[in-house]
Amino acid sequence: MKNQTNYSAQQKVKQLFIIALLAITGCLWAQPGIHDPSSTVRNNDGRYWHFATGNGIYTISSSTTNFSSWQNENTVFPIGTWPGWIANYVSGFAGNFWAPEVIKIGNTYYCYYSCAGNGAAAAIGLATAPNLSGPWTDKGIIVAANNAIDPSVIVDGSTMYMAYGNWQTGIDLIQLNPSTGLRLNSSLWDLVAGSVEAPYIMKNGSYYYVFFQRGLCCSGVNSGYYTQVGRSTSITGPFLDQNGISLMNDGGTTFLPNKNGRYIGPGHVGYGESRLSYHFYDGNDNGAPKLMTSTLSFVNGWPVAGTASQIVPNGTYKLVNRGSAKYLDNLGSTVNGAGVAQWASGSSNNQRWVLTYADGYYKIKCVSGGKYLDNVNNTADGSAVAQWDSSPNFNQQWSITSAGPYYKLTNRSNGKCIDTGGLTTNGSVLQFWYSNVSVNQQWTLEYINSSTAKMGNLTDADETSEPVNNKSFYVWPNPVNGNQFEIVNNDNVAANTKLAIVNMSGQTVYSQDLGITESGVFSYTIDISSFSKGIYFVNLENGSETKTTKLIVN
Incomplete structure (x- = not known):
């Protein structure tokens, strides 16, 4: 069982990440703000939306089926505000919601969101709206428990259920009222045991499938995430893997391996509008977190991402x-x-x-x-x-x-x-x-x-752990596995240049006036023992220009 302190640290790292979007066509979308994406949801106006971890619940939308152009949308809750009931269950919550799930029932959109703060205490709530652009009305709490995060909701005929991740006790399932979207009763079923998270539950044919994550996320190319799946003829289980082993007994069939060429640490599977979505760390881009949309098919009763056979890219x-x-x-x-x-x-x-x-x-x-x-x-x-x-x-x-x-x-x-x-x-x-x-x-x-x-x-x-002497401005080693790294600048810089390191939330975590009084080249070593794991931007700033390079801290 993963201890509470380490789990909380992992989740705090999640808040630092900015994610780009890689569509089926291979287009890269560099707008910041997506992590732990919802399934693709289509709005009343025909636009495709994603909801994600962020202050107020971050949202984007696209008018194209290949997601080639995106625009920011209003957050579900205005920045700096959140429902008052959260303080009764979560200590230290500051408005950064995790891993929302959005579905449409009838003419109403339901947004299930996670709230976490200090320690392991967490809660999942619900907001509804007639349109994805809002206004959203909060409906209150669904469930509160240690590490109650990552909701996944399924409507199955006249019944409705929600699975959610609980790192300390596994993946749980509760029943919802399809008329209100709120919890229906006190029933609770254990679907997956152990240190797992980020469930997604769906039905295909006569089987229910539960996808879930093993390993630790959020460490760039060193992320340990991989996605497994099990199936059952009953939504309440037992869920078994391809070898007939119960998910309550360390079973699980790997759906997305930890490393698939450039695609590292894939996680948080969702499926909507005939599109499979998940985030990964790009091994060809210094571990930058990105989101993949692909296809989902079933071969001999088991799900396959993308093409049925090619699991490793050329x-x-x-x-x-x-x-x-x-x-x-x-x-x-x-x-x-x-x-x-x-x-x-x-x-x-x-x-x-x-x-x-x-x-x-x-x-x-x-x-x-x-x-x-x-x-x-x-x-x-x-x-x-x-x-x-x-x-x-x-x-x-x-x-x-x-x-x-x-x-x-x-x-x-x-x-x-x-x-x-x-x-x-x-x-x-x-x-x-x-x-x-x-x-x-x-x-x-x-x-x-x-x-x-x-x-x-x-x-x-060609690998990033070595100095890159043909570049004018770089950091090494990169990724950093210890407490120090060196900034190397081989170009002349203006006087009074300042150094700033910014995390993925846009906060400056380190700044220093380099004291350069005349142009010249330099190297500069920094102690980062107090830094959290994650991705940062290293900026050299003066009155006329800013030079930027990426830093990965493992």
Whole structure:
């Protein structure tokens, strides 16, 4: 069970984040303010709305189905105001509402919102309106409990229910009155046990599905979030995963893995207007939090995000084994049939692999040498994984499937998985073994970039943990895992330049007059031991210009 202090800290970090929006078309929307989004909701005027964590409950809308243009809307509660009943249940509440859920019943919109402050005490309330632009009328409390957050509401025929996240005791379900939207009775059902949060509940066919989060969020590329799901023929459970394990007994089928190329730490699933939505941290943008909208389908009775088979986007990756912590490496060989091994992390292109997807399977090519992973007709357990020139043969076709927050790589021809064989030494050749639950078969895919070309010029300098000497203004290391980082400026700056660090809520958390009296270059080291985890902007300001770079604190 996660302790109350750590949970409260995690949720406070949530308040610092600003999120951009990535639509199905790949458009990026940079307007600040979205985190823990509601499902997509369509207003009376036809515009598509999202409600999100923020002061007064943050809202945006778009007139296009691909979400290519957005505009800010009025908050549900005017900034600086909130219902008076909250103070009776939540200490230290300051107007920042979490994780709203908005649905329409008849001609009325229902906005369920979370209130949290100091400690774990929290509550969920309801406001209603005839139009998403308001005015909103508060209807009062739905439920109050330790960490009662993240409401998800489902109308099922003549009945109505709300699931909500409770990190200390799991995911709970209560019944609502469909006439008022308020709580109907004192009944309460436990759906998921353990340290989980952010539920979403829906029905498809004869099954009810509950999606939920495991792991810790809000740490950029180091976020531990991943989304799991279970199903039941009854909305009150029991919910089971694909292996028949109860969600009350640590069960859960992974729906969105922790790392899927550039998409890291996905969370807070919602579904509305035929669109799946969730937020993630962009591994190709220093862990910037963004929101994905995609499609949702069902295959053999289980939900699949986006396309049914391609769970890893095309691109270049490094593959690290969970059991040995060593990387997939071709050892520099360019000979057909040469074994593929594992090695400690390095900058060599021997450890960079290009994944391309077609017709349900991946081909995996090493940047160094351009050879493809191949089973060279090996079928026995313990036989070697090798490489060969490109071929349409099934020997070079691979399934990539999720195993919790990790991946398994299975050869189409022999049906065997890439496995370390329990070895951990540099240069040990990887082996084929039957699919099992061993960590020797579990891999993390570290995203490099989206290129699928042979890239012989990549080095570790492309990664953000190293100094970037060709940039005029940067911070390093970035992300920061310790208590200090350095600001480096290689351009001349004006006299009387000031340094300011701003968090994602727009608050200045550090400022310093650098005392520069004449133009020049400089580096400056800052102690950030008092900083919370999250994303910040580092600004150099003078009377004529401001230079800005992003800082990630882990």
